[in-house]
Amino acid sequence: MKFSVNSSLSYVVNGPTTFIFNIHALNTTSQTVLTEQLIVDPPMEIEEYKSHDGSCRFVRLKVHQPTNFTITYEAEVEMKYTIIDERNSAKLVPVVELDSYIASFLYPSRYCQSDKLTKFSFKEFGHYPSIYEKVLAITEWIYTNIEYISGSTNAQTSAMDTITERVGVCRDFAHLGIALCRALSIPARYFTGYAYQLNPQDFHACMEAYIDGNWIIFDSTKLAPLNGLIKIATGRDAADSAVSCIFGNAAGTSVYVNCNIVEGSFTPFRYDGNQKGVSFQ
The missing domain is CATH 3.10.620.30 (C8orf32 fold)
Structure with a gap:
């Protein structure tokens, strides 16, 4: 099955602040990220890295002065279980x-x-x-x-x-x-x-x-x-596994998350x- 996922987080920053985001879909043996993009508005320099055991994909972002910004992630993911x-x-x-x-x-x-x-x-x-x-x-x-x-x-x-x-x-x-x-x-x-x-x-x-x-x-x-x-x-x-970690003077203002199926039949599985x-x- 293929899913589309999307998340958008907005913040007001009052002083120098470092953010670490964990919103990327993970690549595993049962889950493959087919396409993805990360957008920061206004544009800022980011650093992407993984945890030592590969269980998280992080984005680190440093904001040097007061501002408002939004980080948006979109991906298409093929999943099997x-x-x-x-x-x-x-x-x-x-x-x-x-x-x-x-x-x-x-x-x-x-x-x-x-x-x-x-x-x-x-x-x-x-x-x-x-x-x-x-x-x-x-x-x-x-x-x-x-x-x-x-x-x-x-x-x-x-x-x-x-x-x-x-x-x-x-x-x-x-x-x-x-x-x-x-x-x-x-x-x-x-x-x-x-x-x-x-x-x-x-x-x-x-x-x-x-x-x-x-x-x-x-x-x-x-x-x-x-x-x-x-x-x-x-x-x-x-x-x-926190979605967002803030080191500095900032506060979140909005969160948007969405997940939809784009290909394949879906029969809900429960216990x-x-x-x-x-x-x-």
Whole structure:
């Protein structure tokens, strides 16, 4: 399938400020960026670079004096995905056998304090027989017990805040799911991207859990079909995958995001009772 994605972010800058943007679609084995362009208005010099593990594509921009500007990204992306049938799954990969990169997604992080949720996670989800069932149970628990309310949290909200206050937005749902997975020794990472059929359109966050050698995607919000997600970045949590980081005196004034299908038939994929998941490697 081919998707067109578009995002436009506007800012007012009051003094010298450096911005780091993370809005490019990522090239992966299942996702290919066919065409893309980045426009800064008014024109400014930019630097493009990747994270050390290739999980993010960054743009760095330095504004030297007060101004207003808009950065716009457009791309056409071809995406494929793999349906993983967990009825035929292999055994859990023991922590001792995980490579160092995968194992890094077991540790507590700024927004995902898994070390504080171990007792709760084992009590609620430890009895499920398979890893997939554990993660799916976590996903369903968050969907059922956490109320989704736009604007209810902020950039400081953590998984502990979310499970205590029982309210949040997509990044909070993702952080809590990641923390609960890690508390059960299941590697989990943050996923941010463009989302087809998300209403209203915005950048979207969910999580990927490492199960039987595959990163399988889970979305506790259930706001978009799993096979309509275009990956921007992955990371330990939102601190690694923020769409925009501001170092200086500036403020955002508007955000526009859109994702549409341009070629191919689309049948929304969601979890079912047959233990099938979606993987975007």
